Amino acid sequence: MKTSKISILAILVTLIVMAAPASAYITSQNIETKADRMVDIADQALNTIMDLVETVESDPDTMQAIEDAVLEEEFYGNVSLCVEAGTIVGTTEFTESGEGWTYLAVATQSLADKEYEDAIDNARDALTIFRDVLRSINDILVDSGVETDQILDTEVIQESIDRSIERIAELEALLADQELLDKLTDATDELTEAQDLLDAGENEDATEKLRDANALISEVCQELKEIAQELNPSRTECYLNNAFQYRERFRERFGQAWDEEIDVDELLQAFGYDNEEDFMTKFQEMIENAQGAEDVKDAVKSLKDIGQMIHKMDSALKQEFTQQRGNQGQDMPGNGKGYGNMGGGNSP
Known part of the structure; x- marks a missing residue:
């Protein structure tokens, strides 16, 4: 050729x-x-x-x-x-x-x-x-x-963009500070431009935009660490209340999944849980660990783990709903609502 x-x-x-x-x-x-x-x-x-x-x-x-x-x-x-x-x-x-x-x-x-x-x-x-x-x-x-x-180069850049998008979603699940959320929005805009450039075959320019986005993400991570040093019980309680809300939302989503003949236990086993009850118990334990952490770093790590778990589980549920509805016919695709972002002003 x-x-x-x-x-x-x-x-x-x-x-x-x-x-x-x-x-x-x-x-x-x-x-x-x-x-x-x-x-x-x-x-x-x-x-x-x-x-x-x-x-x-x-x-x-x-x-x-x-x-x-x-x-x-x-x-x-x-x-x-x-x-x-x-x-x-x-x-x-x-x-x-x-x-x-x-x-x-x-x-x-x-x-x-x-x-x-x-x-x-x-x-x-x-x-x-x-x-x-x-x-x-x-x-x-x-x-x-x-x-x-250049396909391989394109793949590498794409994977980096995807990872940065996932990182932003995880950080959004931890943040309520509007200034930091705005910075993540700026990073998202940079990634969108990077994607457009990549789609046009402009790999070098796409890489530059990706670097700009990652620099903003790094700034947010650094500021998050600084905020952690001032983490107080009232803020922690706010974050944990939000986590409790997500726990109940997952219970509702699991019920909907069972109604649509999705084997929730099998889905959860792929993530290392025995069944739905085991997941809910361990989710509760994660919240309690964050609540009882005496060291600031331990508290932040627990909150971060909760945010990542919510993001991953929401993505898995969304995929299962999509596949199940596709198998049953294409008259009702994508009607389920996800809970992948702990933002909305009440999240960490």
Whole structure:
């Protein structure tokens, strides 16, 4: 394959900002603007995928390499997640609408109906699927022996962006200080710019923006340590009350999960818990450990552990709801509401 063609592939195969809660991307905007932006990002992501598919399909050498590696079925399986029923790609006609396409369609309709929370949730679910599709297509190209120049560099930058987004979500779960939250918002804006640059193939500029974001995150971490030195019982009690609220919210979410035939115990076992009751007991113990900590560092560590656990468990629950609703049909995607951010003014 010619280098020029590979360069086009390398630019297109980018792993888009899709996985974190919507608030981790555009927290400074109102709900209507957030919804509009999230749906727009999801739509751009879908266009990126279909551009990539068209580029691959139009290059005989690339398609032959995929066929020789016996990965053609996997390739079109990924495409199927992103198209409407009746779409024809190459010689393949898809008879059902894909899950990613359906989420985006629901998000678009929700936006038109001014149901902004639903629009954000469904756009985020669509983005998650589109990111997985892009990762899979990238793997298929690599496994097929297609030389992809800067793809590996792109992956490294993308992973760094994703980790920074997750770090922001964890910090937001610990903070109530508006000045620090504003700084995280600035870091989020830098990451959004980094993602846009990465999507355009501007890796060097994306890396610079990523560094700027990480510098802001580091500043927040340092200031958080300084705040810890002044941690007083009333602030700690406020944080712990918020943790208690999340504990009860998880109990409600688990009940909803059981109602939708999701095996909550099996889900929790993947995180090292025996069952739902074991999780609730250990959550209670984490809160009590933070409450009873005599050393400031121990208290901060306990609060941080609680924030991280909430973020991880909320993400896992959201994924289970998405998968279960997808298995039962595509008429109700993404209606569940997550609890991945302990912010809202009452959190640490």
